[in-house]
Amino acid sequence: MMRLYGVAGCFFFLLAGLSTANAQQAAEQATVSVQGEVQHPLTLAVADLAKMKRVEATVKDRAGDTHVYSGVPLAEILSQAGATMGKDLRGENMTKYLLVKSGDGYSVVFSLAELDSSFSDKLVFLADQVDGKPLPQGRGPFRIIAPGEKKPARWIWEVRTLTVAFAKE
Amino acid sequence: MGMALVACAWVMIAGDRPGDPVIEKGPYTLVYPANFGNRIYIPATNPLTKEGVYLGRLLFYEPLLSANDKISCASCHQQKKAFTDGRSFSPGVDQSLTTRNAMTLANLLWVKNLFWDGRAASLEEQAVTPLTAPHEMGRSLEASAHKLSHTAPYPFLFKEVFGSDTISGERIVKAIAQFERTLISANSRYDQYLQGSYQPRPEEAAGMALFNSESQLPGSGRRGAGCAHCHGGPKTFNELYHNNGLDSLPKDPGRETVTGIAADWGRFRMPTLRNIALTAPYMHDGRFKTLEEVIDHYSEHIEQSPSLSALLQNTPKDITGRGLHLTAAGKKNILSFLNMLTDSTFINDPRFSDPHIKQVN
Numbered sequence: 001m002m003r004l005y006g007v008a009g010c011f012f013f014l015l016a017g018l019s020t021a022n023a024q025q026a027a028e029q030a031t032v033s034v035q036g037e038v039q040h041p042l043t044l045a046v047a048d049l050a051k052m053k054r055v056e057a058t059v060k061d062r063a064g065d066t067h068v069y070s071g072v073p074l075a076e077i078l079s080q081a082g083a084t085m086g087k088d089l090r091g092e093n094m095t096k097y098l099l100v101k102s103g104d105g106y107s108v109v110f111s112l113a114e115l116d117s118s119f120s121d122k123l124v125f126l127a128d129q130v131d132g133k134p135l136p137q138g139r140g141p142f143r144i145i146a147p148g149e150k151k152p153a154r155w156i157w158e159v160r161t162l163t164v165a166f167a168k169e
Numbered sequence: 170m171g172m173a174l175v176a177c178a179w180v181m182i183a184g185d186r187p188g189d190p191v192i193e194k195g196p197y198t199l200v201y202p203a204n205f206g207n208r209i210y211i212p213a214t215n216p217l218t219k220e221g222v223y224l225g226r227l228l229f230y231e232p233l234l235s236a237n238d239k240i241s242c243a244s245c246h247q248q249k250k251a252f253t254d255g256r257s258f259s260p261g262v263d264q265s266l267t268t269r270n271a272m273t274l275a276n277l278l279w280v281k282n283l284f285w286d287g288r289a290a291s292l293e294e295q296a297v298t299p300l301t302a303p304h305e306m307g308r309s310l311e312a313s314a315h316k317l318s319h320t321a322p323y324p325f326l327f328k329e330v331f332g333s334d335t336i337s338g339e340r341i342v343k344a345i346a347q348f349e350r351t352l353i354s355a356n357s358r359y360d361q362y363l364q365g366s367y368q369p370r371p372e373e374a375a376g377m378a379l380f381n382s383e384s385q386l387p388g389s390g391r392r393g394a395g396c397a398h399c400h401g402g403p404k405t406f407n408e409l410y411h412n413n414g415l416d417s418l419p420k421d422p423g424r425e426t427v428t429g430i431a432a433d434w435g436r437f438r439m440p441t442l443r444n445i446a447l448t449a450p451y452m453h454d455g456r457f458k459t460l461e462e463v464i465d466h467y468s469e470h471i472e473q474s475p476s477l478s479a480l481l482q483n484t485p486k487d488i489t490g491r492g493l494h495l496t497a498a499g500k501k502n503i504l505s506f507l508n509m510l511t512d513s514t515f516i517n518d519p520r521f522s523d524p525h526i527k528q529v530n
Contacts, residue, residue: 030430103432104478105287105409138432138479157479158432 030141032126036163037096039082046128046141052076055125057147069145071127074098074115074162083164089116095167100144103158108144110154112164122148126159189325193219199278201353204363204403209278212291215343217350224326225348228341230523233316234300236262236307242299242345245271248521251444251512252352257455265304269421270455275354275443275515280408285437285453287410288427292346293339300342310338317341354443354515362509363403369509376506379499394467394493394503398480405442405510411478412436414471415452423453434476446511460507461500468495 034042042048049072056070079085084093089112096112113119124146128135135143142159149155197217199209211217228234229242245259245267246252252274258266269285277283282290289295299305300313308316314336317323328334330344359377361367369377381401382393400406410424412435419435427433437453451457457466471481495503515521 030432103428103430104411104436106407137475138477138482 032142032159032162034077034081034162034164036099036165037083038078038164040080042077042081044077046134049126049128052080055123057123057125057145059145059147062152067130068132069125069127069143070129070132071125071142071145073123073125074110074144075117075124077126077162078112078115078164081164083112085112085116086118089113089118092166096164097167099161099163099165100154100156100159101161101163102156103160106156108154108156122146126162189322190223192223192326192329194329195219197222197347197351199351199353201278202355202360202364202403205276205279205355206404210281210291211278211350212293215293215346217347218330220326220329221344221347222351224323224330225344225346226521226524227323227326228345229348230525231317233320234306234308234313234341240306242296242306243523245299246274248518248523249447249516251275251354251447251516253448255449257450259305261302261305262307263304267305269453270450272440273444273448274349274352275512276352276404276406276441278350278353279404280438282408282438286424286427287408287438292349293342296342296345296349297338310341313341314338352515352521354441354512356514357443357512358509359405359506360403360512370505372502372505373509375499376502376504377509379495379503380506384493394495394499395480396467396503399439400442406439408438410436410438411480412474412476413452413467414473414477414481415454415456415466417472417474419474419476421453432476435474436476436478442507442510444511444515446508447516460504464495464500464503468493468500 028046031043031045034044052072053076054070055073056068058066058068060066075085078098084096094113097109098112098115099107099109101107110124114122115124117123124144127143127145128141130136135141139157144154144156144159146152146154195218197219199217215221229246232239232241232244234241240262245254245256247254254271257270258268259271260266272285277292282288283292283295284298289298297310301307301309317327318334318336323336324334327336327340331340358367358369358373362369379394381397382395384393384395399409399411410433412419412423416435422434424433424436424438425431445451446460449458449460451460451463457463467481471477473482
């Protein structure tokens with residue numbers, strides 16, 4: 001509970017115009033939860049991502065400007081959480097998907113297979129930096145980057161949860 | 170156009186005693202356009218039945234559920250106003266006003282989390298608040314259950330719906346939720362257009378194009394209104410929470426109250442635009458009296474704040490650096506499109522009207 005008050009208090013400072021330091025503080029406190037069909041549910045902060053295997057990609061935004069995003073591959077995060085990746089991605093596990101949910105409620109899915117390097121060369125990752133800096137307010141601190149996708153509709157902003165689930169239909 | 174969810178047989182049940190109503194029983198068939206999709210929310214513990222919807226409708230219009238026997242759900246959710254009440258804030262039994270604007274009940278079948286801040290995970294859970302809050306209907310569920318247990322035809326009806334004549338708060342909100350899930354609005358001119366049976370007038374078509382086009386098309390010189398990001402698709406809403414730039418210092422924390430996360434400050438759930446011309450005043454605090462004011466807001470008056478929606482931060486660059494700055498004609502066209510969303514079938518549907526009022530021919 002204390003932490004919640006801390007975040008709310010931080011917000012008032014933001015309003016007062018002391019935005020940079022506190023935005024950074026809020027970003028440091030923000031987390032992504034990895035949950036669902038995983039053996040080890042995780043709660044990851046920016047500091048945790050810094051210690052993991054990182055990748056970067058140069059992509060163009062809608063305005064045509066080039067940016068370098070960096071972060072951690074979803075496959076790496078899912079493996080660390082004990083999701084059925086790699087040699088375990090077979091049989092009924094082929095019906096699993098990852099639901100990525102944003103703070104505003106927007107959600108997108110990836111199949112586990114399309115995130116796994118033994119299936120696909122796509123390198124979808126959870127970015128926490130753009131051009132060497134934290135992501136801007138409203139778009140971060142975490143964002144999915146899926147290089148090679150023509151529309152950025154799955155480059156979901158403000159990622160809060162990664163949920164692995166079975167498609168049950 | 171419609172799809173039947175449940176094929177079913179029904180039977181007529183006559184009351185136990187003279188005066189008990191004759192009601193149909195059996196699974197309730199929800200009918201809605203296929204393009205609304207089936208991402209609907211019905212708890213496994215509360216499947217819709219004809220008898221449940223019948224009871225729920227009576228309860229929705231039942232003033233005995235309020236502390237002064239005068240206010241029902243329908244006091245603030247009036248069918249003719251697409252189940253809103255025309256006020257910024259609504260008076261309760263003690264004449265105190267609610268803190269947020271009464272929301273439309275149209276198409277809540279597709280909404281997972283209710284209230285402006287999404288704090289209720291089901292319509293059953295949601296109904297408890299207005300029924301019991303001291304400044305709203307103000308009667309405990311226990312007191313309401315007791316009252317109904319001495320009021321015909323409720324003991325009979327609860328037995329028909331739930332298998333015994335026990336009346337409880339849980340059963341009251343279940344029946345109300347069943348009725349609310351039937352409040353489907355899908356016959357506006359926009360729906361008819363999507364079904365291929367209505368040809369929009371030129372200003373409606375232009376408004377629709379503006380509504381659906383991106384607000385930012387770099388280098389193209391084109392300006393859209395970008396409304397569809399949040400209000401796009403056949404249902405005209407997505408269940409998302411955004412701070413839509415009403416204030417630089419939002420007073421109402423909105424979604425933040427639920428999550429405790431600073432980025433959610435001043436974020437509210439976006440409602441459907443179905444029947445939007447009937448549901449003034451607008452926004453969570455009812456601050457805008459007309460749709461013209463709403464359009465002006467999105468066009469020119471977005472206020473910057475730390476949690477302002479990222480979708481509203483990059484409106485086309487111009488003199489002020491913010492705002493869509495739609496033309497007068499563009500605004501008028503969008504208004505024409507919004508008026509296309511009025512569903513007169515819905516607001517006149519006898520299935521949704523007050524059952525306590527006897528029809529006089």
